[in-house]
Amino acid sequence: MPQARDAHDPLEVASRALGYADALHNLARYLVRSEGEAEELVQETFVRALAAADQLERGANLKGWLFRILRNLFLSRVRHARHDPTEGGLDTTAAPDAPQAGEALRGDVELEAMRRIVGAEIEAALRALGEDARTAVLLDLEGFSEAEMATILGCAPGTVKSRLSRARAALRERLAEYARTERP
Amino acid sequence: MTCEEARPLLLDLQRASLPPELEREVRLHLDTCAACARASAEEAVLTGLLERRLPRYPATGALKRRLAALVSGGAPVVPLAARRRSQRLVAPALVAAALVAITATLVERSSREVGALAALTSEAVNDHLRVLVRDRPVDLESGELHQVKPWFEGKLDFAPSVPSPVAPEMRLEGGAVGYFVDRKAAVLVYRLRRHVVTLLVFRADGLSGADANGVGNARSPLHRTLRGFDVFLWRSGELGYALVADVDPVELSGIAAKLAAETRSPALPGG
Numbered sequence: 001m002p003q004a005r006d007a008h009d010p011l012e013v014a015s016r017a018l019g020y021a022d023a024l025h026n027l028a029r030y031l032v033r034s035e036g037e038a039e040e041l042v043q044e045t046f047v048r049a050l051a052a053a054d055q056l057e058r059g060a061n062l063k064g065w066l067f068r069i070l071r072n073l074f075l076s077r078v079r080h081a082r083h084d085p086t087e088g089g090l091d092t093t094a095a096p097d098a099p100q101a102g103e104a105l106r107g108d109v110e111l112e113a114m115r116r117i118v119g120a121e122i123e124a125a126l127r128a129l130g131e132d133a134r135t136a137v138l139l140d141l142e143g144f145s146e147a148e149m150a151t152i153l154g155c156a157p158g159t160v161k162s163r164l165s166r167a168r169a170a171l172r173e174r175l176a177e178y179a180r181t182e183r184p
Numbered sequence: 185m186t187c188e189e190a191r192p193l194l195l196d197l198q199r200a201s202l203p204p205e206l207e208r209e210v211r212l213h214l215d216t217c218a219a220c221a222r223a224s225a226e227e228a229v230l231t232g233l234l235e236r237r238l239p240r241y242p243a244t245g246a247l248k249r250r251l252a253a254l255v256s257g258g259a260p261v262v263p264l265a266a267r268r269r270s271q272r273l274v275a276p277a278l279v280a281a282a283l284v285a286i287t288a289t290l291v292e293r294s295s296r297e298v299g300a301l302a303a304l305t306s307e308a309v310n311d312h313l314r315v316l317v318r319d320r321p322v323d324l325e326s327g328e329l330h331q332v333k334p335w336f337e338g339k340l341d342f343a344p345s346v347p348s349p350v351a352p353e354m355r356l357e358g359g360a361v362g363y364f365v366d367r368k369a370a371v372l373v374y375r376l377r378r379h380v381v382t383l384l385v386f387r388a389d390g391l392s393g394a395d396a397n398g399v400g401n402a403r404s405p406l407h408r409t410l411r412g413f414d415v416f417l418w419r420s421g422e423l424g425y426a427l428v429a430d431v432d433p434v435e436l437s438g439i440a441a442k443l444a445a446e447t448r449s450p451a452l453p454g455g
Contacts, residue, residue: 014255021251022242029241039247046251114229115314118363119237119307126238141234165192172230 013053031074045070068152113179125174133167185213194224236310300393305408308415308426312382322358332359344370344385350442381429388424402444416440420447
């Protein structure tokens with residue numbers, strides 16, 4: 001049967017998927033607010049992936065596929081939570097207004113101060129972004145190409161580029177603010 | 185090329201993903217446009233921060249075991265949300281999950297400790313790299329202990345030990361105030377021949393992985409290697425120490441032992 005020959009062996013998919021558990025959990029941890037929710041999101045991603053593994057075509061990007069499942073699950077939960085007042089905790093941070101790019105840092109002293117920014121401040125700045133922007137930054141950090149990110153996010157590659165650009169501009173602005181106000 | 189054309193390409197330039205001709209055009213523009221050159225520098229700093237300092241959250245050992253069990257068709261997984269939404273719990277699933285949790289506890293704790301140590305090691309190496317790339321690695325340039333130690337007064341909420349150089353070709357270059365994870369740190373910069381040796385001194389209380397069992401003590405610093413750098417970590421009293429350099433590890437081990445010995449008397453807070 002052609003489909004069987006062209007598709008992945010579900011067992012092979014499953015074992016390879018385990019290799020992406022850390023990366024998936026990292027994205028999940030930045031999407032939701034608690035460790036429990038993140039683990040649950042990753043688990044459910046695996047459940048969905050296992051159920052659909054025989055549909056994954058050979059040569060398909062397994063990592064991207066898993067990330068797409070995880071993000072779609074997250075979005076579906078956000079939508080569900082909005083309609084269910086008993087649900088809470090999912091991060092539905094609204095996308096911030098894009099800052100004016102280019103004037104985030106005004107001098108070498110500020111660039112130097114920005115280099116000293118600690119992980120907690122970067123994490124806070126990232127978490128303050130809207131989900132779209134945050135996910136774009138995290139996928140980019142995972143090494144996905146714009147085309148792969150477009151597939152995961154369900155948008156055009158051009159949209160990915162502008163979304164990532166706006167997200168990075170927002171991050172630069174927030175981190176520059178930290179650098180200006182929090183350094184001795 | 186105009187600024188409007190160049191700006192969207194700066195990240196691609198940084199990643200060397202532009203076609204050669206376009207890359208040449210962007211570089212030519214940067215040579216003549218200070219604003220875009222600055223924007224390019226900002227992009228580079230942001231990339232460095234994201235890649236090196238943004239905390240990563242790997243899956244816990246317990247989650248990996250649950251996933252492995254799921255993949256192999258073993259223990260069933262009970263989603264937390266499903267438990268919240270419904271009280272119709274399946275007893276065998278709970279028993280299986282409990283068994284997995286119990287057998288996983290020790291390994292999970294071990295994984296957590298290893299992760300915390302890895303984070304401390306990575307932080308130390310990142311701080312050392314920051315010293316290496318700064319135009320002025322120290323805020324106070326001095327090889328005199330009696331100048332460097334008091335310089336930190338009022339800048340830190342603890343009194344750091346400032347060990348004297350412990351090898352014939354080693355000298356103190358000065359100090360700076362930096363950050364270690366989420367707290368201020370004394371950054372002491374030494375030079376050993378042509379190598380920079382960084383000693384970070386920080387409050388260890390409340391820092392995951394920085395207890396004496398994890399990072400070693402002043403009599404026996406813990407040695408780790410990361411990205412070509414050797415890192416020695418130890419705790420003495422309330423303070424933690426991280427020594428980083430890319431010199432011969434045997435030589436650095438001897439230096440770490442001697443520096444650690446100098447820090448054995450715990451510094452009192454409030455300096």
